[in-house]
Amino acid sequence: MPIRAVLFDLGDTLVSYYQPQQFLPILRRSLDDCLRALGHNPTRGEDAIDLLHQALELNQERGDLAVWPLEERLRVLFSPYANLDTELTERLSHVFLQPIFATAQVHHEALPVLMGLKRRGVRTAIVSNTPWGSSGRIWRSELARHELLPAVDAVVFCRDVGWRKPHPAPFRRALEMLAVAEKDAAFVGDNPVWDVDGAEGAGLLPILLGGRHPLHMSGRAIIAPTLPDVLGMVDQLNSTANTGPQPMLA
Numbered sequence: 581m582p583i584r585a586v587l588f589d590l591g592d593t594l595v596s597y598y599q600p601q602q603f604l605p606i607l608r609r610s611l612d613d614c615l616r617a618l619g620h621n622p623t624r625g626e627d628a629i630d631l632l633h634q635a636l637e638l639n640q641e642r643g644d645l646a647v648w649p650l651e652e653r654l655r656v657l658f659s660p661y662a663n664l665d666t667e668l669t670e671r672l673s674h675v676f677l678q679p680i681f682a683t684a685q686v687h688h689e690a691l692p693v694l695m696g697l698k699r700r701g702v703r704t705a706i707v708s709n710t711p712w713g714s715s716g717r718i719w720r721s722e723l724a725r726h727e728l729l730p731a732v733d734a735v736v737f738c739r740d741v742g743w744r745k746p747h748p749a750p751f752r753r754a755l756e757m758l759a760v761a762e763k764d765a766a767f768v769g770d771n772p773v774w775d776v777d778g779a780e781g782a783g784l785l786p787i788l789l790g791g792r793h794p795l796h797m798s799g800r801a802i803i804a805p806t807l808p809d810v811l812g813m814v815d816q817l818n819s820t821a822n823t824g825p826q827p828m829l830a
């Protein structure tokens with residue numbers, strides 16, 4: 581069947597954010613900025629270490645893939661410093677994410693690839709997890725900032741469905757929004773578990789970006805060294821859809 585829709589991961593697929601070695605400095609900055617927003621000076625000494633350790637304990641996801649919302653984690657961290665009502669917790673959520681947003685670098689091929697798919701009549705979507713189960717509403721503003729929101733036909737974040745990739749729910753919600761069947765869609769991402777296993781589990785064709793070959797990766801995944809290669813792969817898949825078996829691409 582022809583590819584009628586291509587879904588994309590966000591982080592390290594369309595936009596690069598911080599590298600692993602930057603995680604601790606960014607987390608410390610997020611904590612300090614939240615304290616300032618609450619009218620407190622950043623913690624120092626043992627208090628700073630205790631707060632950081634507590635944040636690191638919260639830097640994990642639930643084993644059943646259910647989303648653990650950022651707001652709940654922030655209440656654990658900052659309730660000793662203020663009475664966190666809904667409005668203040670929402671404000672802290674924005675503050676907490678700003679150091680992450682500051683590291684964003686949109687891949688220069690992202691918009692041309694999305695526009696290239698649109699010219700081919702292929703529908704597009706972004707399907708992504710979010711750090712600490714942060715709000716999809718905030719991340720849609722981030723997409724708009726980078727001109728990615730109007731470039732796709734649908735956007736689904738884990739908070740929108742209550743489940744994180746590789747759970748099939750985010751993929752299936754996007755396909756429902758696009759009115760495209762699983763067998764007619766591909767998913768492009770950089771993570772062998774969240775993106776490859778998740779897409780295959782939801783019935784989509786996985787395309788792994790970057791040429792990684794982990795031992796546990798599904799043999800069904802196509803390898804795309806770069807984003808522009810996705811266009812050529814879609815063209816090849818669609819050109820062979822009505823002419824018999826398709827060639828081995830990976």
